[in-house]
Amino acid sequence: MVLLAAAVMTKNGRAIISRQFVEMTRSRIEGLLAAFPKLMNTGKQHTFVETESVRYVYQPLEKMYMLLITTKNSNILEDLETLRLFSRLIPEYCKVLDENDVQEHAFELIFAFDEVVALGYRESVNLAQIRTFTEMDSHEEKVFKAVRKTQEDEARAAMKRKAKELTQQRRDQTRSRGYGSSAGSYSSSKMDMGSTTIIAPEPTKPKTAPTRSTGRAMKLGGKSKDTDSFVDKLRSEGEIVTSGAKKKSAEAAKTSVPAALKESVHVSVEERLSVTADRDGGLEQMQLQGRCNVHVSDEKFSSIVVVLQKDEENGCQIQTNPSVDKKAFMDKGVLGFKNAKPIPTKQDVGLLRWRLQTTDEALMPLSINCWPNENGAGSCDVNIEYELQVDGLELADVRVSIPLPSGVGAPNVAEAAGEYKHDSRKNILEWILPVIDDSSKTGAMEFSIQGCSDDFFPINVSFHSTKTIYTDMKVTGVDRVEGGQVKYSMESTLLVDKYEII
Missing domain, CATH: 2.60.40.1170 (Mu homology domain, subdomain B)
Structure with missing residues (x-):
């Protein structure tokens, strides 16, 4: 199936939230949503209605409708199964099924919708997995936060001890100065009693011995006995616990590659792989999603095109950014904005994305x-x-x-x-x-x-x-729109979202 959009609508046809899964203009999706109430037949109960171009699959939710817009050639049984999953998501995030509650939880619902559908295709997920993905609950994160809280409490206690020591030290210094001043006045009055006035020398302030601190100095991030006992208890249970910096670096090593040296124009190609294979060597499903992004950090290089070498034989489904000149890409293999429009600076701009889905085990890396x-x-x-x-x-x-x-x-x-x-x-x-x-x-x-x-x-x-394997696009250069080459840096990454043998 190809799912174009999902929306929650009121009974009178007004869209509360809507999420598009394929590239389409705002006027197009607004027109499709506005046409839905006019196609409804109140005299009969149905679960879908079709037009010349799309199919509306819907389910009532008290005073609202859960609506999916699909292509006409999609499988209606798969459409209905997907609709049931979407309908179960609404009460999962909204306690009261009304317009206000849906609006309050709009972002959570949109994030959940994105876990169900990617690039118009249904993902193999259930309700429990969607809840886990959106909450991103992590035991390791809880451990790290507990250790950090213990360290912060230790630092606060050390700060209070240090503040008391400084206050006591200032009091001792104040007492010492007051005693020296009164002694000087007494000496001057005794000397003035004779015929000759002798001005007594100003008394030397006694040196105050530095107060030795009885507490430990403030040590931010230091380990305490509570921290050590907490960590030892976790280790005794078999949990691997590392410090925050080590933990972050270890996680980064598992999920990413070292950052490349970036020029003013930096091109990045990323592919993410999801594989499910059986234990007998067969491939149940392999899905790969890729993106080509460009990051321009200097405005004088914003009017550029990315030159590609294409191979049309690998079977990837390709989509260009709507702002990209698609004809120039198809004819010449260059990625640039229409009408020589400059590329936005100081942000990652997606130019191209592709998708490959196969059951050919020979393509498994x-x-x-x-x-x-x-x-x-x-x-x-x-x-x-x-x-x-x-x-x-x-x-x-x-x-x-x-x-x-x-x-x-x-x-x-x-x-x-x-x-x-x-x-x-x-x-x-x-x-x-x-x-x-x-x-x-x-x-x-x-x-x-x-x-x-x-x-x-x-x-x-x-x-x-650091090498992509399935994309048929190889970046060969970056050129100015008005002519001439531009120095650029290149980064390729292959990451794994899921690789499972069942």
Whole structure:
């Protein structure tokens, strides 16, 4: 199915919120929404109505309608299933099904809609997954916040102790000055009693011995006994706890690549991969979404075009930014705004995006083959191997997470390429491979543990790369609109959203 838009409307036909999933003008979507009430037949009950170009699929929600606008060639059964999921989202975020409550939770609903549909196509998600994705609840984040709060409380207590010490020190200095002044007045009066007036020298202020602090100096971010005991307790439960800076750097290493040196014109190409494969080697679904962005930091380089070398044979669905001159892109392979309009500066501007969906397992960048063999004694021997299937590709920080049966202890690893780590709290054996490239195309790990074949699935894989693999666009240069080349920097990234063997 191709879903054009989703909207929540009142019974009299006014749109409360609307979300478009494909490129269309504002007048176009407003016209489609305005036409819906006129097509409604109040005498009969239906779930959809069609025009010459689109199909309206709707469901009443008390005083409102949940409305989907799709193409006419979409599958009506899939449309109705998607409509039911959208209809369940409204009461999930709105306690009262009325116009005011929907408006108050408009942004949450739009974020939830985006989790259901991407580029017009339904994602394989359920209501619980959508709630998790939108809330982004993270146990590691809770641990980090708890540690940081403990450190902040420690810093406040240290500040109060230091303030008391400074106040006491000022009081001691004030008392010392007052005693010296009274002693000087007494000496002057005694000297004036003789015939000769002798002016007594001004008394020297006694040096006040520095007050030694009995408390510790203020130490922002320092660890306390409470922090240490809290962290030790977490570690005893099997949780891996790191400091804030280390945690952030570790997370960044898993999900991104090092930032490239940027010129005044910086072109970035990013692809995000989602793969679901079965344990027998077949590919159930692979979806790739890519973007080409340009960032101009200097206004004198805003009138430019990005030159591409295209290969039309890979089957990607391509969409250009509505502001891009599509004819110039199709004819010459250049990305630039219509009528030589300058590109906005100091922001990432999307010029092109593409999408690939396939079930051809030969297109998977990395195949994972897991063979559990039950030996008849309640134990299982597991052989797992990987194979890099794309020549010239380099995958970094590859992590293969294999679930293990609970309550049977650590696995006995006979051999393993790279490294491995057993997480007893999460019951996971993590196979860690820093780099997979042409020099290490294959590798294997073998271990044994109590359990059966189904205990070791689903297997999850994560990695990143500085090379994109499926886009048919290669950036060959950046030119000024009026002629002449421009120095630019280039960054390519391949990231994994989901890579699962079930």
